[in-house]
Amino acid sequence: MIDPKLRHELLNALNRIIGYAEMLIEEAAAESRQKQCDDLAVIRCAAQGVAQHLKGAFSGRLAADAGCEEDFLPICATSRNHVPADAGKTEGSRILVVDDDPDNRAHLSRLLHSRGYRIATADNGANALARLADESFDLILLDVIMPEMDGITVLARLKADKTLATLPVILISACTEMNQVIRGIELGAEDYLPKPFNSTLLHARIGASLEKKRLRDQEMHLLSQAMLAEAALDRHRALTQAVAGIAHEINTPLGIVRTALSVIQNRLSQPAIAASIGTEHAESLEDILEAAALMGKHVDHTHRLIENFKKIAVDQMVEQQETVNLPETVQDAVDLFKLSAREAKLEISLDVSGIRQAPEWRGYPGYLRQILLNFLQNIERYAYPDGGGGRVEITVKDGMDEERRTPVFTLSVRDFGTGIDSGHLTKIFDPFFTTGRGRGGTGLGLAIVKNMVTMALRGKISVDSEPHKGTCFTVTFPKQ
Numbered sequence: 222m223i224d225p226k227l228r229h230e231l232l233n234a235l236n237r238i239i240g241y242a243e244m245l246i247e248e249a250a251a252e253s254r255q256k257q258c259d260d261l262a263v264i265r266c267a268a269q270g271v272a273q274h275l276k277g278a279f280s281g282r283l284a285a286d287a288g289c290e291e292d293f294l295p296i297c298a299t300s301r302n303h304v305p306a307d308a309g310k311t312e313g314s315r316i317l318v319v320d321d322d323p324d325n326r327a328h329l330s331r332l333l334h335s336r337g338y339r340i341a342t343a344d345n346g347a348n349a350l351a352r353l354a355d356e357s358f359d360l361i362l363l364d365v366i367m368p369e370m371d372g373i374t375v376l377a378r379l380k381a382d383k384t385l386a387t388l389p390v391i392l393i394s395a396c397t398e399m400n401q402v403i404r405g406i407e408l409g410a411e412d413y414l415p416k417p418f419n420s421t422l423l424h425a426r427i428g429a430s431l432e433k434k435r436l437r438d439q440e441m442h443l444l445s446q447a448m449l450a451e452a453a454l455d456r457h458r459a460l461t462q463a464v465a466g467i468a469h470e471i472n473t474p475l476g477i478v479r480t481a482l483s484v485i486q487n488r489l490s491q492p493a494i495a496a497s498i499g500t501e502h503a504e505s506l507e508d509i510l511e512a513a514a515l516m517g518k519h520v521d522h523t524h525r526l527i528e529n530f531k532k533i534a535v536d537q538m539v540e541q542q543e544t545v546n547l548p549e550t551v552q553d554a555v556d557l558f559k560l561s562a563r564e565a566k567l568e569i570s571l572d573v574s575g576i577r578q579a580p581e582w583r584g585y586p587g588y589l590r591q592i593l594l595n596f597l598q599n600i601e602r603y604a605y606p607d608g609g610g611g612r613v614e615i616t617v618k619d620g621m622d623e624e625r626r627t628p629v630f631t632l633s634v635r636d637f638g639t640g641i642d643s644g645h646l647t648k649i650f651d652p653f654f655t656t657g658r659g660r661g662g663t664g665l666g667l668a669i670v671k672n673m674v675t676m677a678l679r680g681k682i683s684v685d686s687e688p689h690k691g692t693c694f695t696v697t698f699p700k701q
């Protein structure tokens with residue numbers, strides 16, 4: 222009877238021959254060297270035959286051996302050339318091979334290197350942990366039985382380390398080491414690979430683990446982006462609430478100033494006052510009245526600003542949620558603008574033929590009216606500034622949101638006027654950005670519109686514009 226240790230070593234050696242033959246077959250097949258493929262296949266078959274004999278001589282001795290049969294199955298050259306569909310995405314991944322046997326390390330490194338992975342090696346558990354502390358990897362291939370620190374101890378240390386706990390580990394083990402493998406899987410190993418290596422199984426398990434890690438990393442990245450966006454939105458909300466709060470506080474004393482000023486103007490304008498002051502001080506009286514008028518103009522302007530500051534905190538405005546017919550609501554808003562439109566010679570058309578499903582919207586018609594009025598006022602003021610007027614096309618459609626798979630409405634407001642300078646396009650939604658300060662613009666209109674769309678309507682807004690061709694604002698929001 223062959224000594225089990227000798228048998229184990231013979232099988233190991235044979236499997237290295239099989240493994241190298243398979244790797245060379247793969248390389249030869251990639252370069253269409255058919256003759257070399259055939260010769261190497263003969264070597265591989267012969268080694269597989271000897272291995273089968275060796276195993277046959279011991280059949281029934283070790284129950285766990287049954288699980289090793291797949292390692293000796295002949296593998297045809299074509300199936301070995303199979304590269305998983307996602308191979309490109311995990312190419313270049315960094316793999317740490319930890320094995321005390323130099324032949325195993327060399328064999329694995331070569332096999333994996335030929336698939337485009339970047340390989341580093343460690344010859345024992347302590348060295349592996351030292352490398353992991355300094356470098357980052359995507360996967361570890363970890364031999365279970367090693368002198369000094371075995372694979373299971375390394376795995377336990379990794380899982381106890383917060384920064385390394387999610388790193389996937391594939392255990393490498395002989396079939397007789399099933400108990401340790403089970404312990405490793407319980408500790409959180411991703412998978413295991415039986416020794417001797419079956420190259421197809423090796424690539425399949427490594428590919429699957431790396432792909433899983435790639436998707437997990439992607440998910441973590443998206444999650445952290447969503448958290449950053451949420452934090453930015455929270456800051457924005459806090460800021461707008463503060464602005465609205467201050468505006469509210471200023472509004473009351475400003476109202477008192479306005480009233481007091483009206484009293485002063487009224488009283489000083491009375492003929493009796495002018496008569497009692499006499500011609501001597503008539504000029505001074507005129508100066509006072511002029512100054513009061515100037516103050517009145519600026520107080521009114523400040524009042525308008527304050528009103529806009531208040532509107533910026535959308536959630537502090539009181540609007541009712543209602544179920545309405547969307548085309549009718551849009552038509553109502555356009556009608557509200559009728560007088561101004563006539564004066565500005567705007568020719569407004571409304572096309573709702575793109576609504577194919579139910580036209581009902583569960584939302585805030587008050588906000589939608591304000592959004593439309595802001596667009597139309599901007600068109601009047603900026604798109605057709607010389608008073609010559611022009612066309613405005615409003616369209617409403619319905620459809621599906623691709624990401625969330627929910628029904629949405631899309632509202633577009635297009636003009637054919639001056640357009641927006643490309644350098645301004647990224648700024649127009651910023652509070653206080655305006656090119657019309659001299660024309661009474663505060664630069665808050667579109668900032669308020671954006672807040673209403675994103676916060677109250679839970680939608681998105683975008684703009685398309687080309688100088689001298691026109692501008693189109695598009696708002697998409699859920700039907701309910």
Ligand SMILES: Nc1ncnc2c1ncn2[C@@H]1O[C@H](COP(=O)(O)OP(=O)(O)OP(=O)(O)O)[C@@H](O)[C@H]1O
Binds near residue numbers: 603645657664668
């Ligand atoms: N339809 C448009 N055509 C050309 N420019 C536009 C149009 N709509 C907006 N703009 C540009 O975007 C800027 C910002 O618009 P926004 O409504 O925020 O502020 P505003 O109209 O200047 O001031 P406010 O609305 O607060 O009175 C405008 O100053 C203008 O330069």
Ligand SMILES: [Mg+2]
Binds near residue numbers: 666
């Ligand atoms: Mg505006």
